[in-house]
Amino acid sequence: MEEKQLFELMMSNGKEQLQKVIKCNSYTNKFGLSLSSKEALQLLDSRKNSLRQEERVEFGEGILSKIIYEFCDSPFIYQDNYVDTLEGLQEIFYIYKNEALDEVTDDELLSYMKECFNGKCQGDLDYLEGSCLDAFCRKIRSEGIGFIGAGEEENEI
């Protein structure tokens, strides 16, 4: 079996994943956000593609639920842009796990992404990806994990 196929086999059962994502609705509803089954499947498909592209393998329940819980209270996310934003955040997450050479944990990266998204990026995914995270990962690669950019002044980056 080809390596990519083997690694894709590693990923959790699709049905399980779907249930977990739908379950998030019970929390996100209070922020006026919810996902239909179709939208959840779309996100899970997008997850597969992103992982394949970034040559990463995901185990267990994956990062999508965490992204949902982390960002659902963002002032820049509402029902109309919910799916697209989650898709974008998921993709950006995998890209920057690679860029940071896996030196940051999931929680550290998500925390920084949220701070920037809600702060200087004002909900702009392109700015988040192209500017803030780029600088963040460069710092990590050159200075190591001692540097975590969360909370730093803008002009330092």
Added chain:
Amino acid sequence: MKFSEEELLQVVAKRVRKYTSNESTSVTYQTARQILSSVLYCIQEVDFDVSHATAYEESYELSEGNNNLTAMKAFEIGLNKKKDKIKRAKKLFASLCVRFEDYHNDCYRETIIDGMKAFFERYDVDFDATNHLLTLDYPLICEVKNIQGIDLIYEYLYRTSLEQEFLGYFSKEEVEKILIAYHRDYSGLIINIASIVLRNSLGRLLTKQDLNCLSIGEMQRIEIEELFQDKEQDKIRQILNDTLQSFVMEQFKGDICLFEYLKKDINEIAYVLMLGIKQHSLQQVLIEVKDPKSIQEKKYREGGSMEDEALRELIEVMKKQSLEARIELIKKRVKSLSDLKELLQECFYQEECNRVFALLSDEERNVLIEEIKKKLDFDEALYEWEERLIYKI
């Protein structure tokens, strides 16, 4: 033992979670590949027991027992076995270090002493078990092939210990004479020392010479030529085998492992002897020590050099000191010729250099002079101190 892909991947998934300390939900393909290889490598260890059991009953029992094993259990057993092997390899390395002789060959020392220390510090049997980290530049008589990780390292150390056992039979001085006669700059070459010594020792044995000396002179070469002249390579090989066997039986208490290992070089030795005889170039194969004085130069061993910053600081201090104070600092602080050369360039002028030269031993002086001669061969400009030393100004 056969495990399904799903079973194996469950083990890998669990190992990945441990690898990331549950702090990452994903890893790169490279990491997953590395962990998968480690899992398979450890599981193979259990399979190995079954396939290498010596008695039928033992093999049956192991096989029956192993058929009830889950992939996870097989992995855990295999991992423990690998960890045991690491302990055994450390013991083997420790005993090797006690009597290890590098004969001033840099590659030998760097591969065994420096390299193996680094291996034991950094080898990751849990998550990167197939990566043995080292390039193992020093070539053995018989290279270790088709194994990885700690298995490879253990086997490499074992073969090294056999070669050291063989070499330990001869006096260090004789071995070094042969090596210098083989090539003046053998210290910097990547060569197998045991093989060179084995050839000459077999030559000595064939011509009924004692092994207190390893040199093969013209008379012995003629004798060997006559002995092998009209013989096929197979016959030459047989004669060499028999000679080696008698030698090992008598001098190494019949150590079969040592004999079987050294025997692996016999094919090659037979071939080069045959070629040497045909081309009348046996002196390239069987070494003659012609210049006994050359051993003197090789007794020098460079001491530890200072860190760049420390050396710079010393230079700055010395520049402000009197000649006597500078000489005292050299005596106390300088342990290597490379540092001394820097100080001669920066801190000593004209006749002052001669006071520094007076501190040198014959070996140190000879080493510096040889380096200066090489510069002259390449028409390189000499520093003032170099001119003073070589022209004895």
